[in-house]
Amino acid sequence: MYKIAPLQNGLENIDGFYFGGLNSGFKKVGNDLGFIRADEPFAISAIFTSNKFAAAPIAHFRRILEKNGGEFRTNFILINSKNANAMTGEAGIGDIDEIFSEISKFTPLVNPVMSSTGVIGYRLKKEKIIAAAKNFDLMARDSEAIATAIMTTDTLKKEFAYEVSLDSGEKFHIAGICKGAGMINPALATMLCYILTDAKIPHSDMGELLSEAVEDSFNRVSVDGDTSTNDTVMLATSARASYDKEAFRAALKKLTLDLALMLVRDGEGANKLVKFRVFGAKNDNEAKKAAKALSNSPLVKTAIYGEDPNWGRIASTIGACGIECDAEKLVIKYDDALVYDSAHRELDEERERLAHEVMQKAEFEISCDLGLGAGEFSAYGCDLSYEYVKINADYRS
Template sequence: MFTLYSLKNGLANVQGFYCDGINCGLRPDPSQGDLAFIRSDRLCDIAATYTTNRFQAAPIRHALRHYGKRFQGNFILANAKNANAMTGEAGIADIETILAALPAEAEAQNPVMSSTGVIGYRLPVDKIVKGLDKLDWHAKNSDATARAIMTTDSFKKELCFEVELENDQSFRIAAIAKGAGMINPAMATMLCFIATDAAVPADEMEELLEEAVSLSFNRISVDGDTSTNDTVYLMANGASGAYDREAFAEALRKITFELAMLILKDGEGANKVVAFEVTGAANDEEAAIAATNLSNSLLVKTALFGEDPNWGRIASTIGASGIACDEEKLSIYYDDLLIYNKDNRELDPEREEKAYKIMKKDSFRIRCDLGMGTGSFTSYGCDLSYEYVKINAEYRT
């Protein structure tokens, strides 16, 4: 048994971790951060998951070249406004230059870098290197760190939980994330840095992280696009001396899932977060295909924005997904309201009015029972608004 509590101030709560964020000139507004770090005062075991995009950005290529997806280190440097993607070997060399410039007081061991922003431009190395002098290596400024990695995000994303174990030991786990656009359930487009003082065995970290990501970031979609820079790092320094696999796995699942929901809530121009629950599929794999297609569908997303209970868009998306399905067996529900089955193909005025009320909510569930088997899967999406087009049409300006 264990008890989980929510704490304020994110990364600042975790033993042995320090963090800060400043403006080094990548953003024109000096009040907005664009460079941040997270470090531990002792060596950490680190596990990572990266984008499935074949054009991986230079920071990911650098990390994979030197360390792989599981390694020991204690330091992450992150910047906004520039993705350092599609920059070739020069982009990797720029990272080497920046990391080599870290001062001795940073106490960096096997440092890695993460970047987010516009694709196709090399990092302004001089600005970033000069910015290193402005960082406070002994700060615990989670707020500034979380804000410094934002791009089109409208709010910071940081969480922290304390977990008390049955033996009166406890550990803490905290995370910051960024993400609002280019979000697709393929290691969704975002950065997430997780720090814990739990004594997690090194050989368990990758499995635990992959499970948590599969249940959170890999189930959300804002626009169906996958970026070049998606990264999740889990850093465990063992400072608390406490660990319980079940408790840690639950805390990790909870923090990644809640951050994923915050990313959806902040989807560029989004107004609604919707769970797409597919049941009765021939198997879990086909349920996942259907649910993912629903969360990615532009027609479904625009119907959500228009608050139009047009079940035809739901049905046609399932039918186009290529899975086994039959209109005679299909049932569609908005929350618990039956929208469609073979005996109720048209919405009567009473059910349509109820459907409109559901669709006006900030969050609700669309459940599709395919009647083909026992497979199930839930993905999560949001609506697509005029604001999304405006934000992305002006992304570089």
């Protein structure tokens, strides 16, 4: 068995890594360039966007991976905000190599990797990054500095840390930082996320457990239904502490879900966090289709924003998503307030009042029992105003 306990602060809880951030001039105020490094190369695993136009840093990472036969170690991660380095072609990848060539002149680099977030279609201002990187305090352990450096339209930093105690008396730690507020859809979510641990996790387990955790967290959230070119989740270990696979699996899933829900709470134009729980589906896959359809639907988002308890948009979205469903068996609730079943098709005054009270809360659950089987899936979304949905066309990453 094991116990997972929250810790104060973020990445500072993980021995073996250094990290920090500073202003390089991309932002008028605040940090916009950060790093994670170690004295010795560390194992790393990553999951990237499903967008076919993946940004140059992702292409750069994949080339290193291919060159090293599908597994490699690095000692340096460089991260910038305000510029996505996406849709920049071979020149964008070459810019990364040039930046690292200059940085290697003042600190040793082994398979360095980069992440970027910001505006799509512009090449990096290499000179600014190189000049600023020379001012990094490479011995810093400042989670605040790097957590703020990766923020774009975020209104708050996102970081969590946990200590995991095993029955043997041994412990390990895990911590993560994340950015994301807009262009968030269940295909990672628009985000950069860096997870550090001191657990001595085998590389073969890293990819497996990271994939599981992402599927149960970042792939379940939606803000505005768009998928970025730069989505990245990285897991790195200093391998200085003990390891238990089941304990690590649980801690990693908790960490990623906590970060994912913070993304939704901080969504651009969002005021409410809503869990869409679909159960009683023919199978899990059909439940997943319905839950994701609900979390992505602009009609549902605007109804939630308007605190409109009418269940029509919920039922309509389920009926349109291509799964098996039956109006005679469907049951819809907002938390514990029944809004629809075959015996209560119209909202009476009391049930409408109770449903409206639920929708006024900052966080609540919309549950949909399809009454057809054992399939179940939950997705997470938020409200958005009609004006936001209508005019939000500036594609950020």
